[in-house]
Amino acid sequence: MIDKSMIDNLDSKDRQIVLQSLESLIDQTYKVENEYKTLNSSYNSLEGLIKQIIEVLPNALWVINDDNSIFLQNSEAKQHDDHLEMFINSRDGDELYVQKRYFLINKKTHNDKLIVSATDITSHKRKDRLAFMGQMAAHLAHEIRNPVGSISLLIPTLMKQAGENSKPVIEEIKKSIIRVERIIKSTLLYSKGVQAKIKPFGTDRLQRELETAIQYYGYEKSITFEFEFTQEKLNADFDLISLMLQNFIFNAVDAIEEDDESEEGSVRLRLEQDRFKIYDSGVPIADPEKLFVAFNTTKTKGNGLGLVLSKQIAAAHGGAIEFIAEPKHFIITFNTQ
Numbered sequence: 177m178i179d180k181s182m183i184d185n186l187d188s189k190d191r192q193i194v195l196q197s198l199e200s201l202i203d204q205t206y207k208v209e210n211e212y213k214t215l216n217s218s219y220n221s222l223e224g225l226i227k228q229i230i231e232v233l234p235n236a237l238w239v240i241n242d243d244n245s246i247f248l249q250n251s252e253a254k255q256h257d258d259h260l261e262m263f264i265n266s267r268d269g270d271e272l273y274v275q276k277r278y279f280l281i282n283k284k285t286h287n288d289k290l291i292v293s294a295t296d297i298t299s300h301k302r303k304d305r306l307a308f309m310g311q312m313a314a315h316l317a318h319e320i321r322n323p324v325g326s327i328s329l330l331i332p333t334l335m336k337q338a339g340e341n342s343k344p345v346i347e348e349i350k351k352s353i354i355r356v357e358r359i360i361k362s363t364l365l366y367s368k369g370v371q372a373k374i375k376p377f378g379t380d381r382l383q384r385e386l387e388t389a390i391q392y393y394g395y396e397k398s399i400t401f402e403f404e405f406t407q408e409k410l411n412a413d414f415d416l417i418s419l420m421l422q423n424f425i426f427n428a429v430d431a432i433e434e435d436d437e438s439e440e441g442s443v444r445l446r447l448e449q450d451r452f453k454i455y456d457s458g459v460p461i462a463d464p465e466k467l468f469v470a471f472n473t474t475k476t477k478g479n480g481l482g483l484v485l486s487k488q489i490a491a492a493h494g495g496a497i498e499f500i501a502e503p504k505h506f507i508i509t510f511n512t513q
Contacts, residue, residue, distance in 0.1 A: 235295040236279075240264065242288045256294060263294050271297070328353050350392070370485070372413040372492040379405040379447060385418045386425065386445075395429050398440040406448040412493055412510065420489040421445065423482035424454045424506060431458025452508040464499055 236253035238246060238260060246260075256263070259274050266272060268283040272294075282293040331350050338346055383403045390401060410417070425443055432441030435458055444455040461467065467483050483497075486508075490497050495510030 235293050237294075238263075238292045240290040240292060242290075247289060253294075260292075263292050264290070348394070370416065370488040370492045372416055372489070374411060374413060374493075376409050376411045377414045379407055379410055382410065382414070382418060382421075385414075386421055389418075389422050390425065390429075393426055393429060395433055397432055397438075399429060399432055400440075400442045401425075402442065402444040404444070404446040404448075406446075407450075410447070410450075413489075416489045416492065420486040420508070421452065421454075423486045424508075427482060428454065428456030428458055431456055431461075434459045450510055453505055454508070455503065455505040458504075460501070460504060461499070464501065467499060 234252070236256050237250050238253050239248040241247050244264070249257075253260075256274070259272075262272065262274070263279075263281055264283075266281045266283075268281065270281045272279045272281060277296055277298045279294045280297045282295070284291045328350075331346065331353065335343060335346050335350075383405060386403070387401070425445065428443045432438075432443070435441065438457075441457040442455075443457075444453075446453045446455075487497050490508055490510060493510035495508060498507045498509075499505075500507065
């Protein structure tokens, strides 16, 4: 507090100096205050920017004080707070399996802070596993193809020499061999990649091919098959389109076979304006999100590649596959113009 009487007792010259000094001091105070406000605003902006940066990171991130309290974390980290102690006690570079997911742990220290990062690498692990399974499947398919081919060539000879009582057994063997050949073909296509050779062909030829394939696919229930082709010609890879449609038809047959409430069913395949629609009366699909996941199957007749390969075939024709739950059907579009 400035004593005014002290200023009044000064002569005019000293009073002028004191007043100027006070004025300068007040100006400096305002400048310091403004600089502090600017600095505080910059700090707040920087803090907000840091929070935004760690928020957009795909991994869970914690900054931990030396007393193990949380100094900073993003929303991804908040979802895994229950496992923070496990992450802290792990080593840098460890891979932890937590709640059916894999996490890569990275840890760094800065001053008195510990920075812990947990990156979800489940999809990468799955890709590695699928790549390994694909390589193994391709190797096995190559090894199996030759003996299966030999058996297939010997079946007609065996059929001619067999008695009437043995022919139904041989016919079942033939069906099984055809099924194995389809699995081998699908596996090799999946491992090598799909390349479409586009040529025009008649849809009547396609229908005959599908009807023949159905004859060699075993099923016990009474199933009707309807083919509604409004196009006479199709510009596509005949072998690939046939294989793709067989996958959907056989899946439909299996879904009907799994229905315990009915002894009959129907499969309807319609083609119009370069678009296939496949309907069936079988059981609903339990988990649509896993439809196109490789090697994922609950069936005993397949290897989990049918729909994955079908999706690749559709893509090779410039198209896509869509699943509609109600009524249950698939839509396959393609564009080869």
